Amino acid sequence: MNIRELTTEAEWRRAYPVMKELRTHLEPESYLQLVQEMRGEGYRLFALEEDGEILAVTGVTIRTTLYYGKHLFIHDLVTRADRRSRGCGERLLSYVEEWGRSRGCGSVALTSGLARRDAHRFYEERMGYDRVSHVFRKIF
Template sequence: MDHSDVRIVELTTEAEWRRAYPVMSELRPYLEEEGYLRLLREMRKEGYRLFALLEGDEIAAVAGVTVWTTFYYGRHVFVYDLVTQSDRRSRGYGRKLLNHVERWAEERGCERVALSSNQARKEAHRFYEEKMGYRKPSYQFVKEL
């Protein structure tokens, strides 16, 4: 695969976030564009960063992360969102983007990268465990209020 015209950038403007919406909506189909932008503005205040893998000038994949410190992971980056556009999968873009996040985390003094993945996303689990070297140390629980 030729990745000569592939690069990763941080998306920091509302215009860039809008360009990323079609890719993000593949992972979060329940989000309308305006709701996505409203939440993203709030999340940015809390430290959320959005990275995009560009193929030429087109966004092919995105990753949304935050740096946190907890008792169980220490200082770490949590990956909230990682998705490659469906017609561009199996080109190594997810690996390239997650590798970028890992380097970015190390540059910020993080000890590890953590993420959560929906139980139904079996292919994603195989990718994280078999190709990226992640382990599954716990289950995540949520309760609606």
């Protein structure tokens, strides 16, 4: 298995079917437009591949806030459904954690939907994350 950053539109297109498993509301063109916009804000997309197939993807940014200081923020983390529970997510998340640490980040943060109990268990039990807040949203 190989982990690398995806930097071109062609690579982002290859990652779309995996990302679509998490971000079901996105169509290919809206996905590409958002990735391009987010790149301007520091968004980086990484993929775990095996034999040329993308098995998992994660999108991250480095942020600085008063609460966390300089930290890595995980926007997206998804493993292809047929490859879950085989260590792909753990390998990819560990990789980007180290990537952030090497760039001066003191912690990592992410949000996860309320219904994603398996993901919560993964973050807390496998990856050592603490549940520290609730996230609120208001749609305009």
